[in-house]
Amino acid sequence: MRTVLEGSHAVSEAVRLARVQVMSAYPITPQTHIVEALSEYCAAGTMDARFICVESEHSAMAAVIGASSGGVRTFTATSSQGLALMHELLHWASAARLPIVMAEVNRALAPGWNIWMDQTDSLAQRDTGWIQLYCEDGQEVFDTTLQAFRLAESVNLPVMVVLDAFFLSHTFEPVDVPDQETVDRFLPAFSPRISLDLSNPCAFGQMAGPAVYMEMRHDIQKAMQQVPARFEHIETEYAALFNRRYGPVEPVRCDDAEIIMVVTGTAASTCRQVISELRRQGEKVGMLKLRMFRPFPTDLIRRILGPARKVAVVDRNFSFGASGIFAQEIRAALCNRDGHPPVFGYIAGLGGRDVPPETLAQIYRMAKDSDGPEQESVWVGLRD
Amino acid sequence: MTKANESFQEVSIHISRSSMTTEVNKTGSWRFVRPKYDEKTAPCSAACPAGEDIARIEMLAGQGLFEAAVETVLLENPFPAVCGRVCFHPCENACNRAGLDAPVAIHSLERFLGDGAAGGGLRLSLDKLPDNGKKVCIVGSGPAGLAAAYFLTRLGYLCDVFEAGTEPGGLLRWGIPEYRLPASVLKHDIDRIENLGINIHCNTPVTRRFLKDAKQRYDAVFIGCGHGRSLQMGIAGEELASDGLGFLYHLRRGQISAAGGTAAVIGGGNAAVDVARSLVRLGTTVVLAYRRRRQDMPAFQSEVAMAVEEGVEIMELVAPVRIEADGGESVLTLQKMKVSPAQTGGGRARVVPDGETTRGLKVDRIFTAIGAEALEPWQLPPAENSQTLRMSHCTLTIKEQPMVFGGDLTNRLKSVTDAIASGKQAAMALDIFFKSGLEVIQERLSACLVGKGPALSMARYLGVGRTTRNSHIVLYDEINRDYFLPAARAAATRLDVDKRMQSVAQIEQTLTSTQVLEETGRCFNCGICNDCDNCRLFCPEIAVTLTGTRRQVNLDYCKGCGICVVECPRNAMALEEEP
Numbered sequence: 001m002r003t004v005l006e007g008s009h010a011v012s013e014a015v016r017l018a019r020v021q022v023m024s025a026y027p028i029t030p031q032t033h034i035v036e037a038l039s040e041y042c043a044a045g046t047m048d049a050r051f052i053c054v055e056s057e058h059s060a061m062a063a064v065i066g067a068s069s070g071g072v073r074t075f076t077a078t079s080s081q082g083l084a085l086m087h088e089l090l091h092w093a094s095a096a097r098l099p100i101v102m103a104e105v106n107r108a109l110a111p112g113w114n115i116w117m118d119q120t121d122s123l124a125q126r127d128t129g130w131i132q133l134y135c136e137d138g139q140e141v142f143d144t145t146l147q148a149f150r151l152a153e154s155v156n157l158p159v160m161v162v163l164d165a166f167f168l169s170h171t172f173e174p175v176d177v178p179d180q181e182t183v184d185r186f187l188p189a190f191s192p193r194i195s196l197d198l199s200n201p202c203a204f205g206q207m208a209g210p211a212v213y214m215e216m217r218h219d220i221q222k223a224m225q226q227v228p229a230r231f232e233h234i235e236t237e238y239a240a241l242f243n244r245r246y247g248p249v250e251p252v253r254c255d256d257a258e259i260i261m262v263v264t265g266t267a268a269s270t271c272r273q274v275i276s277e278l279r280r281q282g283e284k285v286g287m288l289k290l291r292m293f294r295p296f297p298t299d300l301i302r303r304i305l306g307p308a309r310k311v312a313v314v315d316r317n318f319s320f321g322a323s324g325i326f327a328q329e330i331r332a333a334l335c336n337r338d339g340h341p342p343v344f345g346y347i348a349g350l351g352g353r354d355v356p357p358e359t360l361a362q363i364y365r366m367a368k369d370s371d372g373p374e375q376e377s378v379w380v381g382l383r384d
Numbered sequence: 385m386t387k388a389n390e391s392f393q394e395v396s397i398h399i400s401r402s403s404m405t406t407e408v409n410k411t412g413s414w415r416f417v418r419p420k421y422d423e424k425t426a427p428c429s430a431a432c433p434a435g436e437d438i439a440r441i442e443m444l445a446g447q448g449l450f451e452a453a454v455e456t457v458l459l460e461n462p463f464p465a466v467c468g469r470v471c472f473h474p475c476e477n478a479c480n481r482a483g484l485d486a487p488v489a490i491h492s493l494e495r496f497l498g499d500g501a502a503g504g505g506l507r508l509s510l511d512k513l514p515d516n517g518k519k520v521c522i523v524g525s526g527p528a529g530l531a532a533a534y535f536l537t538r539l540g541y542l543c544d545v546f547e548a549g550t551e552p553g554g555l556l557r558w559g560i561p562e563y564r565l566p567a568s569v570l571k572h573d574i575d576r577i578e579n580l581g582i583n584i585h586c587n588t589p590v591t592r593r594f595l596k597d598a599k600q601r602y603d604a605v606f607i608g609c610g611h612g613r614s615l616q617m618g619i620a621g622e623e624l625a626s627d628g629l630g631f632l633y634h635l636r637r638g639q640i641s642a643a644g645g646t647a648a649v650i651g652g653g654n655a656a657v658d659v660a661r662s663l664v665r666l667g668t669t670v671v672l673a674y675r676r677r678r679q680d681m682p683a684f685q686s687e688v689a690m691a692v693e694e695g696v697e698i699m700e701l702v703a704p705v706r707i708e709a710d711g712g713e714s715v716l717t718l719q720k721m722k723v724s725p726a727q728t729g730g731g732r733a734r735v736v737p738d739g740e741t742t743r744g745l746k747v748d749r750i751f752t753a754i755g756a757e758a759l760e761p762w763q764l765p766p767a768e769n770s771q772t773l774r775m776s777h778c779t780l781t782i783k784e785q786p787m788v789f790g791g792d793l794t795n796r797l798k799s800v801t802d803a804i805a806s807g808k809q810a811a812m813a814l815d816i817f818f819k820s821g822l823e824v825i826q827e828r829l830s831a832c833l834v835g836k837g838p839a840l841s842m843a844r845y846l847g848v849g850r851t852t853r854n855s856h857i858v859l860y861d862e863i864n865r866d867y868f869l870p871a872a873r874a875a876a877t878r879l880d881v882d883k884r885m886q887s888v889a890q891i892e893q894t895l896t897s898t899q900v901l902e903e904t905g906r907c908f909n910c911g912i913c914n915d916c917d918n919c920r921l922f923c924p925e926i927a928v929t930l931t932g933t934r935r936q937v938n939l940d941y942c943k944g945c946g947i948c949v950v951e952c953p954r955n956a957m958a959l960e961e962e963p
Contacts, residue, residue: 097397155395193397198926203402203409212400219398230392 005175007168008033010138011077011103011161013175014145016047017183018101020075021190022067024052024060029115030165031079031105038075057082061089061100068098069204071195073149076100079165080107080121087125090158094129094220096205097194099152099159102130103145106265106316107165108351116352117165119264119317123293123325129220131159131227132293136268138173143244144291149187150234155223156193162293165352167266178242186241224295231292248292251304253279257286258309259367260341262330264290267314267355274360285364290326298333305334308341312367314360315377316349323376344370345377353381411925415944415962419919419937422958424854424911425835428490431478433777433797433805434461435839437850438475438490439907439954443914445493446904450897454501455508457494459843461804462534463527463573466556468495469565469890471801472684480908483860486873488907489895496895498573510580513540513846518818521602522546523590523763525574526554527800528608528791531807534577535842536606539815543582544602548589552578554610555792556800558633559655561662562888567636592762599785604814608791608807612759617650617752621707624714625650628659628753635662643668645748648716650674650704652681656753657688660696663751665888670696671745675703675721680732690891693881701735705742707750716745758793765789773813773825776838777806780813782822788814805839812845858910858955867953874903913956919948 005013011034015023023042025035041047052063057078064074078086083104093100108118122132131151135141141163148159163169196204208216231248239245250268253275254260263271268289278285288304290297305311311334315324322328327345334340344367349355359381366378426439437456444453457464468491479487500506518541522529525547533543551557556570578584598605614627628651634640643666649659652674660670672691674681678700681688692698702718709715722738758764765779766772766789772781778790790806792798809829816828830837832844835857843849877893884891895903913935920928920935927941928948937948949957 095399097399156397194399201406201926202404203406204400206400206402208400212398216398216400219396223395226392226395233391 001179002174002176004172005138005142005177006033006170006172007138007141007163008105008170009037010142010175011145011163012037012041013177014142015075015101016041017178017180018075018146018149018187019073019184019189020047020049020101021072022050022052022064023075024054024063024067025076025078026054026057026060026082028057028079028082030107030169031077031082031103033169034077034103034105057085058089061086061093064100065089065093065096065098068093068100069096069194069196071190071192073153073190074098074100075102077103077105079105080109080115083121083125084109087128090125090128090130092205093158095216097156097220097223099149099156101145101148101152102158102160104160104162105165105169106162114351115165117167117265117316118350118352119162119315119325122160122162123317123319125160126294126325129157129224130294131157131224132162133159134162134264134291134293135168136266136289136291137168138171138175139244140246141168142175142177143238143242143246146183146187147231147234147238151227151231153190154230154234155226157220157223157227162265164265176242182241186238227292227295228297228299246291248297249300249304250289250291252287252289254286254288254304254308256284258284259364260286260288260305260308260311261360261364262288262290262305262311262313262326263360264293264314264326265316267316267349267360270355270357271314271360274357274364277357278361278364283364283368293326293329296329296333301330301333302337305330306337306340310344310367311341312344312346312363314346314348314355314363316355318347318350318377327377342372344373346380347377348380410940411943412927412938412940415939415942417944417946417959417961418939418942419944419946419949419957419959421913421935421956422854423852423913423956424856424858426910426912427478427480427835427857428475428488428910430835430839430857431474432834433474433799433801433839434467434808435805435834435841436460436475436494437841437843439909439912441497442488442490442493442904442907443909443912445497445900446907448901450497450500451506451508454497454506455510456849457497458501458508458510459849460808460841461801462531462577463498463800463804464494464501465498465569465573466527466565467801467804468492468498469569470556470560472799480858480860480863480910481906484865484868485870489874489876489903492874492876492892492895493900493903496897496900499569499894501572501576510538510576512538512580515542516540518542518603519544519601520814521598521605522608523595523606524554524608524610524791525549525552525584525586526608526610526791527556527803528610528807528810529554529606530574530577531804532606532608532788532790532810533582533807534580535808535811536814537580537582538842539811541814545582545584546588546590546594547584547586550586552584552586558636559629559658561632561635561658563661563665563884563890564658566890592760595762603818604786604788606788606790606807606810606814607763607793608803609758609760609763610792610803611756612763613757614752615755615757617704617754619704619706621709621714622752624707624709625750625752628655628751629756631659631751632662640666642666643749645669647671647749647751648673648745648747649751649753650716651753651755652676652683653753653755654683654687655756657681657683657691657696659751659753661687661691661694664691664694664696665885667885671699671747672696673699673702673704673716673718673745675701676733676735677701677723694884699745701738702743703735703737710746713746713748714750716747716750718743718745763789763793765794771822773822775809775813775826775829777802777809778813780810780817780822780825782817786814786817808842809840812840812842854911854958856911862955863908863910864951864953864955868908871902871906873906874899909954911955914954916953918951918953919957922947922951
């Protein structure tokens with residue numbers, strides 16, 4: 001059924017339909033609406049789940065780690081400082097191989113206090129062993145959340161579903177919300193491969209010395225390597241039921257493009273409009289939307305970006321002392337390929353600053369007019 | 385649909401998990417302190433003269449187990465419907481909940497339970513020990529006498545109660561006005577006592593001679609005569625005043641139906657207030673004259689407040705000097721008093737005449753209610769000697785035969801509930817005496833104290849409950865308040881002041897069962913386990929086991945972290961050092 005939903009509530013609806021059994025969260029703007037709705041579902045009895053109130057995000061993650069270890073489907077959500085506070089336990093969740101799903105609303109880190117869109121919070125967690133999926137609109141948020149449970153449970157790794165603060169979390173859009181029966185066909189009841197057994201109590205997370213630790217880490221990487229194929233299969237099943245598919249990346253008019261702009265999140269929607277306009281003007285431009293960031297879809301990126309003359313990456317994040325993080329990752333993916341295109345990095349829209357079509361068009365022109373990247377990143381639209 | 389994972393390589397999950405059971409790791413060896421279930425005494429029950437197990441009663445009522453709740457009351461007090469109306473409820477003053485918002489409405493809850501028991505809807509089982517062949521003569525059927533008979537009967541004695549009046553109840557029947565205690569309510573409580581197998585002989589005044597004969601026929605005697613005669617003021621014209629207690633008596637007999645006019649009531653106790661409020665209901669304008677200050681009045685302050693609400697004027701610091709007739713009216717001359725300059729510290733004020741100042745009060749009638757005394761000297765306890773044991777609420781003498789003196793004539797505090805406590809103490813003291821002798825009474829009674837006493841627990845004496853209850857009285861700071869949110873105290877529906885004036889109807893309604901279930905939810909259940917299960921749920925070692933309703937700490941695994949003790953909302957657990 002098509003219904004008008006706030007982006008946050010697209011997450012909540014998906015979590016309800018996923019029949020999550022235990023949730024725990026601590027409120028933080030702009031994530032709060034997600035768990036607010038979920039706690040109301042629990043209170044009203046429209047969701048048969050336990051919502052554990054906690055005093056911090058660290059405890060929220062600890063609670064879902066505990067519940068997931070117990071063998072139930074779990075969910076949490078956070079943003080910014082909250083995610084930063086969870087950091088230690090993010091490592092725990094992945095190394096304990098728990099299929100936790102978390103909605104993470106991209107918000108800037110303080111100080112100065114800023115509750116608006118910025119990707120540095122989630123990208124700073126890239127090495128924690130979580131799968132990360134970035135969403136463009138409300139429908140994609142809903143679909144990605146449902147897919148996230150299948151993916152997490154398929155490889156026993158936690159998944160972070162990432163959405164832009166306000167531009168997505170607080171924007172109302174029509175969303176197709178399927179019925180429970182169809183969702184159940186896509187996402188059957190959770191059959192855990194890890195669960196506590198009271199009749200055979202054993203210790204979890206014990207000491208693992210030099211003789212075994214490396215193999216355990218390698219195991220996580222092996223699971224990550226299985227993600228692309230499994231995700232493709234999951235998306236195929238999802239498309240068969242719901243007629244929607246996004247892919248880990250989405251190339252738009254890249255086949256003959258000389259310059260390809262790489263974007264993420266809601267900026268992708270703006271960029272679609274910009275490249276249409278530029279194409280009308282005869283520019284050979286394409287766009288690559290990154291949806292999956294971990295595992296990084298290196299093969300697809302090489303294949304799509306390889307033939308282009310230039311690549312322009314728009315980062316709404318920054319790694320101080322280096323560059324935009326997506327640009328860095330793309331450079332790393334391309335560098336071992338002979339004759340790869342130069343990668344131009346642009347920083348825009350930090351801390352909720354708007355990225356209008358003019359900014360993206362400006363970025364395109366800057367890349368086109370430059371012979372080669374003179375610096376790792378160009379900050380676009382800085383005030384004097 | 386095909387299963388997602390079929391065509392893929394198995395995902396290996398190589399995590400750090402012990403391959404064998406952790407049960408071999410007896411973490412109990414790390415422990416240097418251990419938790420134990422340690423039920424303690426709730427402040428309400430320690431403050432209750434009858435020592436009722438209020439925390440448990442609240443818990444049972446909250447679970448909707450009204451029969452069990454009433455039976456728990458009846459273990460310690462045979463008069464729940466009466467006390468739910470006339471008790472001065474010191475329990476509520478002691479209630480820990482006051483620290484959070486307001487005390488639990490214990491008094492109203494007791495009335496609800498008492499009325500439920502009277503309504504006949506509850507099936508109560510009142511156990512009696514087998515007949516032990518001993519007979520006790522009870523003199524007086526007031527709350528002390530009936531309580532003594534009740535508890536002795538439950539202990540296996542055969543009791544005959546002798547009452548001079550036409551109906552049982554004593555002060556409850558004749559001294560408390562209908563609007564505070566309806567006769568029908570009293571009858572229900574007394575019927576239940578009588579139905580236990582007690583013979584109440586009304587219209588049978590007891591004399592010295594009767595008592596001499598009783599020695600032949602009974603193994604013991606309980607004297608609970610109460611105050612039979614009002615005190616005199618000793619002022620000129622006293623004969624022009626009416627006796628307040630006599631007025632209340634005639635009112636209850638239905639011999640007074642109208643008054644009107646104006647009246648002065650002399651006194652400051654509950655009887656004076658009862659007289660004043662009864663007169664108000666008969667259309668009389670009343671002045672209550674008291675020699676000390678209003679806050680010094682021995683009457684319950686809530687009763688005084690309601691009297692004022694109903695229009696009684698309180699004239700404080702005036703002492704009666706003389707009464708003179710003036711036509712059909714009387715003139716009461718009052719000496720103005722003041723707090724003695726020698727007064728130091730708090731407490732009841734010492735007053736002295738304030739110079740020569742007097743004032744005249746002209747009214748239609750004057751009533752006195754300044755106190756009362758025993759009617760006959762033999763009703764009073766004997767002086768202490770080697771054959772006499774003076775206890776908190778009664779005196780036992782074995783000089784000629786075992787005799788216990790109780791009730792208002794021995795009690796420091798003249799309340800109904802203290803009278804009941806006196807009957808209970810007498811019953812327990814006699815039972816101990818017959819079984820083990822005079823010398824051990826104090827020691828055995830001490831073992832049955834609620835908290836630090838003086839209230840006694842019959843459940844403890846009989847060994848049917850509260851036997852392991854620690855005498856420590858739970859403090860507010862020992863309650864884990866994280867588990868309690870402020871909530872409004874239940875308020876019984878009250879009759880408007882103007883409606884009160886038109887009848888002798890009770891002022892407050894009994895709480896509804898919905899109100900009771902909500903109100904009992906406010907109770908901390910200080911010191912007792914109410915099966916909340918926190919200890920088991922919070923134990924990180926899963927070392928708390930539950931078998932039926934019995935919880936135990938498995939010391940093989942308990943590390944002594946103390947989380948169970950902290951998370952017990954009501955201090956029903958404790959940590960102790962390893963032995």
